Each structure stands twice: as C-alpha cells, then as structure tokens.
Amino acid sequence: MSTWALVGSPNSGKTTLYNWLTGSRSKAVNYPGATVEYSLGTLRSGLAEKWNNLDLKIVDTPGVYSLTPQSEDEWVTYKTLFSKNQSLTIDGVIVVVDATQLNRHLVLVRQLLKTGYPLLVVVTMADVIAKQKAALNLDVLSEALGVPAIAFDGVLGKGLDQLIQSLQKIISSQTTFSLQTPPVWTLSEQETQLIQVQKIADKVIQNFHQQEGAVRDHSFLLDRFLLHPFFGFVFFFIFMTLLFASVYWLAKPIMDQIDQLFSFLSDHTTQLIPGLWGNFLGDGLLSAIGGVLIFIPQIFILFLGIGFLESSGYLARAAVLVDKPLSWIGLGGRSFVPILSGFACAIPALMATRNITSRKEKFLAQMIIPLMTCSARLPVYGLMIGFLYSDQQPLMAGMVMALLYFGALFVGAVASRLISILVLRSHQQSRLMMELPPYRRPRFRALLIQALTKAKSFSLRAGPIILILALVLWFGTHFPRPENMSEVSKSEVATHSYAAQFGQAIEPVFKPLGVDWRVGFGLISAFAAREVFVSTLALVFNVEGDEDQQTQGLLTAMREAHFPDGSKIFTTASVVGILIFFMIALQCISTVGMIKKETGSWKIAFSQLVISNGVAYVLAFIVVNTLKFFGY
Numbered sequence: 001m002s003t004w005a006l007v008g009s010p011n012s013g014k015t016t017l018y019n020w021l022t023g024s025r026s027k028a029v030n031y032p033g034a035t036v037e038y039s040l041g042t043l044r045s046g047l048a049e050k051w052n053n054l055d056l057k058i059v060d061t062p063g064v065y066s067l068t069p070q071s072e073d074e075w076v077t078y079k080t081l082f083s084k085n086q087s088l089t090i091d092g093v094i095v096v097v098d099a100t101q102l103n104r105h106l107v108l109v110r111q112l113l114k115t116g117y118p119l120l121v122v123v124t125m126a127d128v129i130a131k132q133k134a135a136l137n138l139d140v141l142s143e144a145l146g147v148p149a150i151a152f153d154g155v156l157g158k159g160l161d162q163l164i165q166s167l168q169k170i171i172s173s174q175t176t177f178s179l180q181t182p183p184v185w186t187l188s189e190q191e192t193q194l195i196q197v198q199k200i201a202d203k204v205i206q207n208f209h210q211q212e213g214a215v216r217d218h219s220f221l222l223d224r225f226l227l228h229p230f231f232g233f234v235f236f237f238i239f240m241t242l243l244f245a246s247v248y249w250l251a252k253p254i255m256d257q258i259d260q261l262f263s264f265l266s267d268h269t270t271q272l273i274p275g276l277w278g279n280f281l282g283d284g285l286l287s288a289i290g291g292v293l294i295f296i297p298q299i300f301i302l303f304l305g306i307g308f309l310e311s312s313g314y315l316a317r318a319a320v321l322v323d324k325p326l327s328w329i330g331l332g333g334r335s336f337v338p339i340l341s342g343f344a345c346a347i348p349a350l351m352a353t354r355n356i357t358s359r360k361e362k363f364l365a366q367m368i369i370p371l372m373t374c375s376a377r378l379p380v381y382g383l384m385i386g387f388l389y390s391d392q393q394p395l396m397a398g399m400v401m402a403l404l405y406f407g408a409l410f411v412g413a414v415a416s417r418l419i420s421i422l423v424l425r426s427h428q429q430s431r432l433m434m435e436l437p438p439y440r441r442p443r444f445r446a447l448l449i450q451a452l453t454k455a456k457s458f459s460l461r462a463g464p465i466i467l468i469l470a471l472v473l474w475f476g477t478h479f480p481r482p483e484n485m486s487e488v489s490k491s492e493v494a495t496h497s498y499a500a501q502f503g504q505a506i507e508p509v510f511k512p513l514g515v516d517w518r519v520g521f522g523l524i525s526a527f528a529a530r531e532v533f534v535s536t537l538a539l540v541f542n543v544e545g546d547e548d549q550q551t552q553g554l555l556t557a558m559r560e561a562h563f564p565d566g567s568k569i570f571t572t573a574s575v576v577g578i579l580i581f582f583m584i585a586l587q588c589i590s591t592v593g594m595i596k597k598e599t600g601s602w603k604i605a606f607s608q609l610v611i612s613n614g615v616a617y618v619l620a621f622i623v624v625n626t627l628k629f630f631g632y
Helices: 014-022 045-050 072-082 099-113 126-131 138-145 160-172 187-204 208-226 231-272 276-293 296-312 314-327 333-341 346-355 359-371 375-388 394-423 444-478 490-495 498-505 507-513 517-525 532-540 547-560 572-584 589-599 602-629
Strands: 002-008 026-030 037-042 056-060 092-098 119-124 149-151
Touching: 002 014, 002 072, 002 099, 014 037, 014 056, 014 092, 014 119, 014 444, 037 072, 045 160, 092 099, 092 160, 099 119, 099 126, 099 138, 099 187, 119 138, 119 160, 138 149, 138 187, 149 160, 208 231, 208 314, 231 276, 231 296, 231 314, 231 333, 276 444, 296 314, 296 333, 296 346, 296 444, 314 333, 333 346, 333 359, 346 359, 346 589, 359 394, 359 589, 359 602, 375 394, 375 532, 375 547, 375 572, 394 572, 444 498, 498 507, 498 517, 507 517, 507 572, 507 602, 517 532, 532 547, 572 602, 589 602
Parallel strands: 002 056, 002 092, 092 119, 119 149
Antiparallel strands: 026 037, 037 056
C-alpha cells in the first residue's frame, strides 16, 4: 500500500478532494500528543476497482501556509511529513493549490520541492478561471515546477481519473528518495520566492488579472460593508445570531424527538423487564445513550454553519473584525464562534475550538466555554426566577434572566484574562495571520460530508467517555437497593442512594449556602445534566403530575420547605445563591468528558471541574450571606 499526504493552504479545496478520493472510507484521527485531528482514508471502492484495485491510503493534513510551523495545526502537518518516530510513513505528497491564489500557494509547492518527496500538484478552482475567460496552461506549470500538474473540479469531480492515472505512474516508477527537512527562508529569501512564483503564475494563467479585477472589485465592495468599523459589527452580530439561532432552534425539534424516543424506549424497557436489570437497561444504559446522541443535531448544524461561513470567505473576515476586542482578554478572532456556540451547548462549542490555531487561545476558549449560559441551565433559571417573581412580574423576571447571561459573559472575560496573565504568562499573544479569500459559493456536498464526519467523530470518540461517566452517576443515584422494591417508591430509593447519602454527609457544606441536603442531592444529580436538578427536586419533595403541574407543585413545596428549626430553606438569598452557583459551576459530566477528549488530559478536566465549582461555591456563599445580612 502506498500512503500519500494531501497538503495545502486553508480554503484551497484540499478536503473537498479528499472526500472525492475516499468517500465514506475514512476516519478522523488525533495526531499522537496533540488534539488536532487529521483524516485518514483509503481510495473508495469504485475508484480502486476502476484502476486495477489500486491500494492507496490518503492522509488529509491540517491546512498550512508554509512548512515553517507556528500553530498546532501546522506542527501536526510538519510532523506527519517529517517525523521519523511515527507509524505512518508518507510515500508522496499531493499538494493542492487554488488557481485564483496561485501567486501565493506556489510558495508552499516550492518549499515541498526541496524536501525530496514525490509530488503531484492539483490545481483547484479551474472552473472559476474558465468562467473569467482566462487561459490556464498546466503544461507551463508542470514544466516550471518539474512535477506533474493536473486540474480538478470539486463540484463535478472532473479531473479525478487523470489524478489517479498520474498517481499510478508516479507510484509505479517510484524509487527510494532521500527526505530532507524543508528550508527556512529569511525575509529577503521569501520576497525572492514570491517574485519568482508571481512570474510563474503570470505565465500559467493568461488574461486572468483583467478578469480578476472584477472579482477583486466585487470582494472589495462587499468588504466595504462587512469590514466597516461600524456596519461590519452590525453584519457580524446578525450572521452570528443566525448561526447561534440555527444551532439552538433548528436542532431543538430533532433533539426533542431523540429525547422522546429514548424516554419511550426507557419506559417500555423498565415495564417489559421488571427489576434491577430493566431499570439498568432503561433508566441507565438507554438514557445514557440518549444523552450522547442528543448532542449530534447541534454538532452537525454548528459545523455545517461554520463550514458555510468558512467556505463562503466570511469567517476569515469575522475573525479579523473581533480579533482586537478579544485580544484584551487573551483570545483571538477565531475564538468567537466556539464561545458563541457555548450559549447553545458546551459540547459542540468545545469541538469547534479545533478551528483555533493558537494553542494558548484554544486552551483559554476551552476553559471559559463551560461558563457560557447553555440551554441546559434554562430550566433551573426558570424555576428559581419563578420562585422570586410571580407571573405578574415578567419584566423583572426577564431582567434577571438577561443579568444571568451578561454575568456569564463578564465572569468568562475575567477568567480568561486571569488565566492569560497568571497561568499562560510565558505564552506570547499570537498575531492573527490569515488569507482573506475571495467570496465564493459554498459547495454543500463537501459541507455535509464535513459536518457528518464531525458528528461521527463525536459519537465514536467522546461518546464512550460520556456514556461511562453517566452510568457511574446512575449507579450512585440508584444504589443501594432495598430488599422489597415493590413497597418502596422511587423517591425513597433516591433519598437513600449513595449520592443522597453523600449529600447528607456533606450537608454542612451546603448549609452556608442556606440550603439542606435535598438541594445538595439535586446539585450532585445535576452532574448528569443540569436540567436534572429540577426533576430531582420534584422527586425528593414528592411532587408529581405533568410538567406544568410539577412546576407549580414544586414552587409550592419550595415555599413550604423548612429546616428542623422552622426557618425557611428557600429564601431570596438562598435562591440567588443557587442561581450564582449554576451560572459559574461546571455541572455537566458530558462537558467534563468532552474537555478530556479535546485537551487529552484528565488532569485538566478535573482541575477545571474542581476550580469552577470551588469559585461558584465561594461567590454563592458571599452573595447569600450578604443578602441575609440585609434581611433577604
């Protein structure tokens, strides 16, 4: 088997070519020692059979501008090509260049020519050149570089057979080669290279610059609005709001269907298989699987939206717009979309940090994303705000909800700044360097494949971690079991479980927050999912009925709940304390599993868990006791 690496600049069409070559016969792989993924696949069946069962493995490396690595993505590509201590041996490189950016992308080709690798140059966007009535002369390009060059159409797949034929010729005639590390050019040498490749580009594409002017004018006209100091931010917030709304509103009906399906399966399993095994399969295993799969619609829609913005050319401009404001708290322009996505759910938001090239910015984003007000907090906020304000005070209730959202942003900004100064002090603030591609029409087939790949990657790799943690939590809330379950209610089982016993044992920890062990048990149960806090309170307070009846009954039970000395448990002070705690605390076992997956470290995941809950506790304690002092 021969293994070839796909190398190219971001937005060059490299991943589109990879999808045409491999189809579904591919998987996402984490590079050893890094959280950055590259894709590994074999030639799809139809192509392999057509070309005498060609045994070919393709590696889609992260996009790079040069082989002088700066970001984590670039280091992964560099090590994939030049590291000797890895199981993957690269036999050749397919370097992908954009015909409309030839004068810049050929610099990467000239760098690769110095390494000794067998090369095949694939020129994308040839259809754009043709539409502009310019002549693309690949024979001139091939002669200038000394390697084969072919054109490829990412929409129709035109040129794929010629590409495979060229590869076959190279592989069949291939001899051993001496691999050299790529040259590190000085500034003056880089300028010389740019002058030389510009001359090559002028010969390869004739009559292009006259036509290109129209494209540049079109992009320049759009950029006058989209990069405007004022209107640019207006459009930016419109587009980001649409993306955020899509992740939340479009995914919600599908998520509800998944939730209903697994609730139905869970209920029927416990009915069909009575006893402990039925409870384990229904309430434990099926509920845990549903808890994993319910995130897939959001992940798919988020990466479909990000892919659309990136391939259209807008995402690079959005990063440029917000780079300076975010730099004040140690972040960069690429961090905004993941952080914004955190308001829907931390799981897809943490996955979106893979698009951040700076290791420092990626780490900061991963640390503050769990602070964003995700949708799972809303049932808790709704219940607590409903306790503070009746239905006749919607304005005050709305103001408190908005305050919680802005509070999360403020705490996230402060946390990012503190981590940047205290923890990542030695890391230099990275400078945003990216190419502003021309505006293009996105290719939906490639976007769909990319989004499906991300969803599949989550299911197969982060899913098992979340599943195991969810089952451990189920065990803690369902054991020990009484001998005669038929005479014991679910409420009694829950209140005597290991989790409840733990809550009762550490009630002195919750007492300073103005609550008893039952609320503490709810906080522990909320690690399965934050919204479980409400149903757990309904369970321990013996509140039944449908959702509306349960909410009203729970509010009544909360107003009547007392400590043994007769003092109220739920007061303005204690309820505000609960809101503060939920606003800051990392209370989602799925998020903990995802942090481990993305950082590659249980130490980081558990440190974040302990620190965020510790800070939440201290702030809640201060707020509760301050309000108590003033009579609330």
